[in-house]
Amino acid sequence: MPWNMRDYPESLKNFDPLVKKKAIDIANALLAQGYSETKAIPIATEQAKKWHADASEQEKQDFEDAPNPKKTDQH
Numbered sequence: 283m284p285w286n287m288r289d290y291p292e293s294l295k296n297f298d299p300l301v302k303k304k305a306i307d308i309a310n311a312l313l314a315q316g317y318s319e320t321k322a323i324p325i326a327t328e329q330a331k332k333w334h335a336d337a338s339e340q341e342k343q344d345f346e347d348a349p350n351p352k353k354t355d356q357h
Contacts, residue, residue: 283319284310284353291323298334300342305330306351 285291285306287299294302309326313319334342 286353287350300346301330301334304333310351
């Protein structure tokens with residue numbers, strides 16, 4: 283089931299909003315590629331944390347300004 287900023291895995295509830303948004307974005311992309319939820323969530327979490335640590339302030343601002351992830355039926 284794809285997620286959005288209001289409906290997301292419980293494991294993301296205490297994350298910084300930007301990391302949460304990135305994790306949801308990555309997890310939705312993984313689901314669309316056929317990954318199971320149980321695999322997509324930890325992969326997305328790890329990648330989102332790494333992205334946040336490595337991204338420039340401009341990249342973070344651009345992503346924050348981008349539309350929030352949306353639920354779709356495309357997986």
